[in-house]
Structure formats: C-alpha cells, structure tokens
Amino acid sequence: MSIERLRAVPIFEKLSDADLASIEKVAVREKFPPEKAIFFEGDPSDSLYIITGGTVKVFQTSDDGKEKILNTMGAGAFFGEIAMLDGGPRSASVAAVSETEMLVIRHKDFRDCVVRAPELLWKVLEAVVGHTRRQSEQLLDLTFHDVPYRLLRRLSQLIAKHGVKEAKGTRLGIKLSTADLAGMIGSSPERVSRLLNKFQTDKLLFLDENDAIVVPDPVALDSAAEAVKDWV
Amino acid sequence: MASLTKQRITPASLLPAAACLPLTYSAIAHAHERFIKHDLRHAVDKAFFGRNPDAFLGINPNMTLVGLHVAVIVAAFLVIWFLRNRIEQFVERRLFGFLKGKPQRMLHMLGCFVVDRPVKGRIFHAISEWAVIFFMRSPGLVLMYSASNDSLVMPSYPLDPASANAFKFLQVGVAILILTQTLLPLCGAIVVGLWIYLIRWGWMVSIDAAPVLTVAIVYMASPWLSHKVAITDINKQQMRMLRLVLGGGFFALGWLKVYNYNLVAGVGDNYPSVMNDPLMKLLAVGTDPAYARESWIVAFGMAEIMSGFLLMMGVFTRVWAAIMFFMFTKLMLVDFGWEEIPHIYPLGAMLVVITSSKHSCEFEKIEELSDRLARQGRTARQMLSIAGPAIAVSLLLIFPILFALTFIDRSTL
Numbered sequence: 001m002s003i004e005r006l007r008a009v010p011i012f013e014k015l016s017d018a019d020l021a022s023i024e025k026v027a028v029r030e031k032f033p034p035e036k037a038i039f040f041e042g043d044p045s046d047s048l049y050i051i052t053g054g055t056v057k058v059f060q061t062s063d064d065g066k067e068k069i070l071n072t073m074g075a076g077a078f079f080g081e082i083a084m085l086d087g088g089p090r091s092a093s094v095a096a097v098s099e100t101e102m103l104v105i106r107h108k109d110f111r112d113c114v115v116r117a118p119e120l121l122w123k124v125l126e127a128v129v130g131h132t133r134r135q136s137e138q139l140l141d142l143t144f145h146d147v148p149y150r151l152l153r154r155l156s157q158l159i160a161k162h163g164v165k166e167a168k169g170t171r172l173g174i175k176l177s178t179a180d181l182a183g184m185i186g187s188s189p190e191r192v193s194r195l196l197n198k199f200q201t202d203k204l205l206f207l208d209e210n211d212a213i214v215v216p217d218p219v220a221l222d223s224a225a226e227a228v229k230d231w232v
Numbered sequence: 233m234a235s236l237t238k239q240r241i242t243p244a245s246l247l248p249a250a251a252c253l254p255l256t257y258s259a260i261a262h263a264h265e266r267f268i269k270h271d272l273r274h275a276v277d278k279a280f281f282g283r284n285p286d287a288f289l290g291i292n293p294n295m296t297l298v299g300l301h302v303a304v305i306v307a308a309f310l311v312i313w314f315l316r317n318r319i320e321q322f323v324e325r326r327l328f329g330f331l332k333g334k335p336q337r338m339l340h341m342l343g344c345f346v347v348d349r350p351v352k353g354r355i356f357h358a359i360s361e362w363a364v365i366f367f368m369r370s371p372g373l374v375l376m377y378s379a380s381n382d383s384l385v386m387p388s389y390p391l392d393p394a395s396a397n398a399f400k401f402l403q404v405g406v407a408i409l410i411l412t413q414t415l416l417p418l419c420g421a422i423v424v425g426l427w428i429y430l431i432r433w434g435w436m437v438s439i440d441a442a443p444v445l446t447v448a449i450v451y452m453a454s455p456w457l458s459h460k461v462a463i464t465d466i467n468k469q470q471m472r473m474l475r476l477v478l479g480g481g482f483f484a485l486g487w488l489k490v491y492n493y494n495l496v497a498g499v500g501d502n503y504p505s506v507m508n509d510p511l512m513k514l515l516a517v518g519t520d521p522a523y524a525r526e527s528w529i530v531a532f533g534m535a536e537i538m539s540g541f542l543l544m545m546g547v548f549t550r551v552w553a554a555i556m557f558f559m560f561t562k563l564m565l566v567d568f569g570w571e572e573i574p575h576i577y578p579l580g581a582m583l584v585v586i587t588s589s590k591h592s593c594e595f596e597k598i599e600e601l602s603d604r605l606a607r608q609g610r611t612a613r614q615m616l617s618i619a620g621p622a623i624a625v626s627l628l629l630i631f632p633i634l635f636a637l638t639f640i641d642r643s644t645l
Contacts, residue, residue, distance in 0.1 A: 033332055035333035035336075036336065037332070037336055037337065040340050042344070042349050042350065043317075044318075044321065044603075046607075061352040063350070063352055063357050063589060064352075064353075064357040065352050065356075065357065066354075087603065087607055107607060108607070108609055
C-alpha cells in the first residue's frame with residue numbers, strides 16, 4: 001500500500017512520511033470475503049486491524065448461539081485495540097459483512113511504531129474512550145428509553161455510517177435482519193418487526209426490491225426519534 | 233433457564249453431613265464384596281512389584297518403561313496444551329483459512345471444544361442443559377435400583393436382611409428427594425454421609441466410590457429451596473470442584489490398581505476382554521512378554537493415573553472426559569454388563585464435564601508467564617517456561633509414588 005493511501009486512513013493522517021514508510025513495512029494487507037470471521041470472541045489477540053475498504057460487524061454470541069451485533073464499522077475505522085493493548089482474549093467477534101480489505105499490524109510491530117510516532121497511541125486511546133462512551137450511552141438508552149426511540153436512534157446512526165444516497169432516499173448499505181437490529185437495541189425480533197411496519201406506515205422508511213432499508217428523509221428519522229424519546 | 237445454584241458450599245449444608253457420621257458405627261450393611269468377580273486364576277509375580285535392587289530406583293524395568301511412556305505422553309500433552317492457542321489459530325487461519333460462514337463457525341466450535349473454550353451453539357447448549365439434569369437425577373435412579381435389589385447404593389454392598397427394609401425405605405426417600413429436586417443440600421450431605429460410611433470397610437472402598445462425591449458437591453452447593461428453580465447449568469467454581477473430585481478419584485483409583493495388583497489381575501482373569509484395550513497395549517509396548525500380565529496391570533493403573541491427573545488439572549478436560557466416557561460405557565455395557573448399571577452417575581458427571589462451557593485450568597500461572605514472554609518476543613524463554621514444568625510435572629507424577637510402592641509388600645491384600 002502506498003504512503004498516500006496510508007495517509008488517507010484517519011489513524012495515520014498526522015504521521016510523517018518516514019513514520020508512514022515504517023508502517024508500510026510492517027502492515028500486512030489482507031482481504032476478507034463476506035461472512036468470513038476475522039476473529040472470534042475469546043481468541044488470543046495479537047494484532048490491530050485497520051479497515052481500508054468494506055464493512056464489518058462486531059458481535060457477541062450467547063451461550064445458546066444467539067448473536068448480538070454490537071457495532072458495525074466501515075473504511076477508516078479500526079478494531080482489536082482493546083485486546084491488543086492488554087493482551088487478553090478478544091472481547092467480541094468480528095466478521096466481514098461485505099468484501100473487506102484491511103491492514104493488520106502485529107502487537108510487537110505496533111509497539112515499535114508507537115515509539116517512533118506517539119500520535120498513533122493517542123488515536124488508539126481516542127478509540128478506546130469512544131468505545132467506553134458508546135457503551136455508557138447504550139446503557140443509558142436501555143435504562144431510560146423505550147424500544148421505539150432506541151430503534152429509531154440506531155437506524156439513524158446506521159444510516160449516517162453506512163448510508164448510500166440514491167434518488168428515492170438514503171439506502172442502508174449493509175444487510176441486517178430484524179434479529180440483528182433487535183440484538184443491537186436489546187429487544188425482540190417480533191417487536192422490531194412490528195415497529196418497522198409502523199415506521200413504514202408513517203413513511204419514515206420503506207424496503208426496496210432487495211429488502212434493504214431506505215430512509216427517504218434522514219432528518220425526519222431524527223425528528224421522529226426525538227418525538228418518541230420520552231415515551232414510556 | 234440459567235443456573236440459580238449457590239456459588240459455594242455453606243456451613244449450613246455441611247451440618248447434615250456431620251449428622252450422618254454416626255451411621256459409620258451402624259452395622260446395617262454387613263459386607264463389602266465386589267460384584268465383579270476377581271478371584272485369581274494364576275498367581276501374580278509379586279517380585280515384579282517389589283524391590284529390584286539392581287534396577288533404576290529399585291523399580292522393575294518393565295514398570296519403569298510403562299511409567300516412562302506415561303510421563304512422555306503427559307509431558308507431550310502439557311506442551312501441546314500450553315501451545316494450544318497457537319496450534320488452534322494455525323489450524324483455523326492457515327490450514328482451513330479458506331472457510332467462511334457456517335463451516336468456519338463449525339470448525340471454530342470444534343476447536344473450542346478440544347481446547348476447553350466455551351462452545352456457543354444452540355444444540356451443544358441444549359445437550360449441556362440436558363446433561364446437568366441427567367447428572368442431578370441419575371443418583372435417584374441408582375438408589376431406586378439398589379433398594380429394589382437389596383443393596384446399598386451399589387450391588388457391591390448388599391444389605392443385612394434384618395435391617396434391609398429400613399435402609400431400602402431410606403434410599404427410596406432420598407431418591408424421591410433427588411428426583412423431585414427437593415432439599416438438595418440435605419441430599420448432598422446424605423451422599424457424603426454414605427461415602428464416609430463406606431470407610432468402615434477400608435480406605436480402598438472409599439477411594440473406589442470417590443466419584444460419588446462429584447454429585448454430592450453440586451447438591452451441597454444448591455439452594456435449600458431447590459425445588460423452586462430449574463437447575464440446568466453449573467457454575468465455574470462447581471465445575472472446578474467436580475473436575476478435581478472426578479479426576480482426583482480416577483487418579484487415586486489408578487494408583488490403587490498398582491497398589492492392589494492382585495485384584496486387578498483377578499478381574500483380568502475373569503474378564504479377559506478388558507486386557508485387549510489399545511491404550512494399555514500402547515503403554516506396555518517394549519515390556520518383557522514374560523511379564524505381560526504384570527505389565528498390563530501397571531499399564532491399566534497408569535492409564536487411569538494419566539487421564540485422572542489431566543482431567544483433575546484441567547488439561548484437555550473435555551477430551552479426557554470423552555475418552556473416559558467411552559471407556560466407561562464400554563466397560564459397563566460390553567465387558568461387565570447389566571450389573572454395572574449404577575455407574576450411570578459417573579457417566580452423567582463425565583457428560584456434564586464434556587458439555588460444560590465453564591472450564592478452567594490449574595496451570596493458568598504457567599500460561600500467563602508463557603503468554604507474557606511470547607508477547608515480549610522472548611521465544612526461547614517461552615519454550616523453556618513450557619518444557620521445564622511439563623517435564624518436571626510428568627516425572628514427579630509417576631516416579632516418586634512408584635518408587636515408594638516398591639517398599640510396600642502388598643502380596644497378601
């Protein structure tokens with residue numbers, strides 16, 4: 001990967017050419033097809049993954065095999081930082097949703113890079129803090145807000161992150177089932193399915209010919225979320 | 233439903249066990265005779281098991297060879313165990329790196345099963361829940377069976393006709409409590425009490441029956457209002473206790489076989505099929521054919537010592553429990569037959585161990601050190617931190633006790 005392309009990755013944007021050249025030497029480029037698990041929860045951890053193209057889902061699996069999607073990530077994001085820092089086992093599984101390309105940096109190489117470019121460590125710290133912040137927000141949502149708000153808010157976030165603008169509105173660029181959405185907001189697939197039908201009736205969204213969620217007006221989705229925020 | 237069992241055994245649940253102690257002075261069950269025939273048809277060479285002054289450590293060279301085989305296997309298993317994560321990653325990412333989707337997850341679950349990590353699958357979870365229910369209920373069936381056969385727990389312990397009725401009703405009462413999951417801590421205490429009672433026929437009998445303590449521990453760690461909860465899971469601490477008792481029981485049983493060699497030889501004489509086990513043949517490879525029977529006895533004992541020790545320590549727990557489950561089922565169904573049906577309760581314990589996702593290991597400190605050295609890139613030190621303890625543990629496991637046993641004359645047992 002060229003230095004120019006490396007600089008386009010947010011985590012590396014402030015590094016010098018010399019630092020980028022050293023990263024180029026140690027970073028391994030890997031491609032993952034859709035449905036390929038990059039690693040599983042509990043796996044030993046040794047590497048940091050930086051997405052340069054495509055989308056991945058971060059999920060946990062219950063004892064009886066039910067999946068709960070915690071997050072989705074696209075180009076520019078990176079993951080695996082927590083387990084790489086503390087050496088513990090992976091806290092969640094990550095799988096490619098679409099054809100995904102990423103840079104993989106081993107723990108030992110990352111340490112060497114950080115010694116030369118401490119800015120890298122700040123970026124990783126920001127990600128760790130962001131992770132903690134997201135968890136706090138989710139906890140607050142689960143505690144204080146009802147399912148309609150949580151679903152609208154999550155749809156709004158997903159559209160902002162993975163939305164593809166089209167003539168009829170913004171299409172959600174990743175395929176998620178009602179069970180996936182239910183897992184993300186701590187509800188049941190049945191409840192999510194009923195709410196999605198209601199949101200379609202309210203013209204907040206519709207399903208296209210490929211059953212992908214399309215939001216005609218993302219601002220209206222945000223407004224609807226605010227409107228149902230205090231429902232009990 | 234998730235486990236609602238207690239986290240630990242409380243003093244309150246131990247009190248009934250203490251109350252059962254006076255039973256040891258009772259003379260209700262009058263005799264201990266092994267149901268499995270073990271009368272010797274040919275004498276065993278007792279010199280084989282005694283001091284051999286010219287040999288290394290005074291141990292018969294054939295015995296040393298079997299011991300060495302076991303030590304090598306244990307050391308190899310320990311080294312593989314300490315490197316299991318790397319091996320698993322190599323298999324999943326390199327050998328089968330082309331897999332994705334469901335096949336990749338199936339392979340991952342298989343890997344998790346082998347290296348004792350949680351297996352997260354709907355069917356495995358359902359079997360795991362069923363195994364706990366089976367394990368918790370099967371002692372009730374055993375008690376019902378023994379009551380209807382005028383024996384105490386096992387056919388090995390026949391009841392005195394004068395007081396048989398009282399003991400039969402007692403067993404049925406406890407069985408009803410177990411089957412209805414009522415007052416489980418009391419049931420656990422009674423099981424412990426019965427086990428203590430067996431000591432009156434000698435310490436060897438109590439070691440023979442030690443696996444019964446596995447279920448007693450889980451009962452005693454259950455809530456007093458056990459009838460109100462669906463116990464379908466056992467927690468990590470209970471699993472550790474179960475593993476230690478089950479593995480420790482088989483470890484002790486293995487040494488008991490080497491100690492009481494006449495009994496094992498007698499079983500071999502009466503049931504020749506038990507001598508055709510491939511694992512025991514492997515352990516006895518290279519021994520003098522003139523001492524085939526004696527070497528088989530040592531190999532039989534060593535096989536249990538090895539599997540019991542690795543199970544006790546939490547090294548490939550599921551694999552060893554599965555091997556033992558298979559061997560035990562074969563012994564019960566093929567070699568000994570219907571009379572050994574009460575052994576369904578240790579089979580239940582093994583099934584719980586096989587299907588549990590709450591495993592831990594007693595060598596975690598060594599693993600932590602090894603992982604730390606690996607992350608620091610100190611490969612040579614990491615290998616030393618693995619190989620050193622593996623070799624030391626495997627040798628200490630076998631030879632000190634084997635050496636000590638040569639000083640004890642057991643020919644009259």
